[in-house]
Amino acid sequence: MADTCTLHILHTNDLHSHFGSMPSIASCLRLHREQWEALGEHVLTVDIGDHADRMDVKTEATWGQVNVDVLNHSGYQYVTIGNNEGITFPKEKLDALYEKASFTVVLGNLFELATGEVPHWAVSHAIHQWEDLCVGILGATASFPLFYKMLGWEARDPLEQLRQQVAALRPHVDVIILMSHLGYPEDCRLARELDGVDIILGAHTHHQLEHGERIGKTLIAQTGVLGKKVGHVRLVWDRQAKQVMEASAELFASEAYLPERELAEYLAQKQLLTEEMLEQTAVQLAVDLDVSWMEETVFGSVLAASLRKWTKAEVGMANNGLLLAPLSKGKVSYRDLLRCLPHPIKPCAVSLSGEQLWRLLAQSIQPETVRRELRGFGFRGKVTGWMGIDGLQVWYEEGEQPRITRIEVNGELLDKERSYRVGTVDMFMLNRLFPDLAEGEHVRFYLPEMLREILAQTLGDAELLAAAQKPRWLMMASS
Incomplete structure (x- = not known):
């Protein structure tokens, strides 16, 4: 077994139901996953929230079910939510949104107002295990506590929640990744004040970080908005030294990938169907x-x-x-x-x-x-x-x-x-x-x-x- 292993993270954020980008993004994710896994390297595909936006007819008519179908089809493994899922969907619709998801929703700072429990459709953290690498995955969304409370949720301060979660998770994993729909300024604050997070994949403020930004030991990456770019973080883990040897970030232009025909046809069909639904x-x-x-x-x-x-x-x-x-x-x-x-x-x-x-x-x-x-x-x-x-x-x-x-x-x-x-x-x-x-x-x-x-x-x-x-x-x- 080699002394090092490589993890690739492909990430998107703030698609805002701009479905025209998704067939190309699906091709990008699939192509690179096959390429890197053929080399014996590890791959994670994640979305950092605001994938669903009710300004689009397909999202509005299906209460986001088309978004979930697209994420499923494209091979996403982990997602967190943004404010466009969290506070534009009534509680009963958000509770039903991920019923057919084949990915895991990770969200550590939103709780049921009545019980204080994590929503049934999410987990507070996830651990992704390979034979030679163990990755802890956290998720946090912009809190808007008053709005969430009115909808039946309790949105807690992300920093305090993450501090507790990182402390509990750090002894059991090699690497910690945070999916953060908190915005670039808050990501920078977390990188400065929160020890133990290796990668912050950001969203919400629509920043486009061409090669990421390093603050202390943390690499921050964010892809912009509307699916124009797909983020790629490459991380090399030294198993002997038990530390990250290298971490880098780059962006792929979605338009450079041939759109996946099957997904494009599905979206065209859904467009016609949902337009008809909303003609009532x-x-x-x-x-x-x-x-x-x-x-x-x-x-x-x-x-x-x-x-x-x-x-x-x-x-x-x-x-x-x-x-x-x-x-x-x-x-x-x-x-x-x-x-x-x-x-x-x-x-x-x-x-x-x-x-x-x-x-x-x-x-x-x-x-x-x-x-x-x-x-x-x-x-x-x-x-x-x-x-x-x-x-x-x-x-x-x-x-x-x-x-x-x-x-x-x-x-x-x-x-x-x-x-x-x-x-x-x-x-x-x-x-x-x-x-x-x-x-x-x-x-x-x-x-x-x-x-x-x-x-x-x-x-x-x-x-x-x-x-x-x-x-x-x-x-x-x-x-």
């Missing part, structure tokens, strides 16, 4: 609702009014950039709603003073805000867009820096000293685009419904639609 009528719409990001629209007012109604607030607010496709009068299908609002964004309510509300509205109409490109926090559009409002009438003067002159809340002059309840979107509480919103009080998030699921219930409200025809932003001549 969600609601009958009495009017056309057009989209424009740069100006007030009836559709923007309808979305704001829907949030206000859902959260039982005094005021509703939502940016027009959320609306990505118009809706036509008549039958509106679930597919139409998905096309219009693909974001995993949910309602929330927050209390603001009149002063904060005034500043927020004033900020929202500045050209740099309206045109600002947005990324992350579930947003699948391009720019912020004009702010749709409900329960408000706002008079303003146009110009290079538009200025608000008067605000009425439900027919009464805004009182800057009074508190107002505002229904809006959770994205604003997370991305801090509007500081006054993020600093509001008595924040409540509404889960698990997404914006499109709310519109499926509110678009049939004739009174709401009629009221939205009336302009809420009233432009005055500059003085």
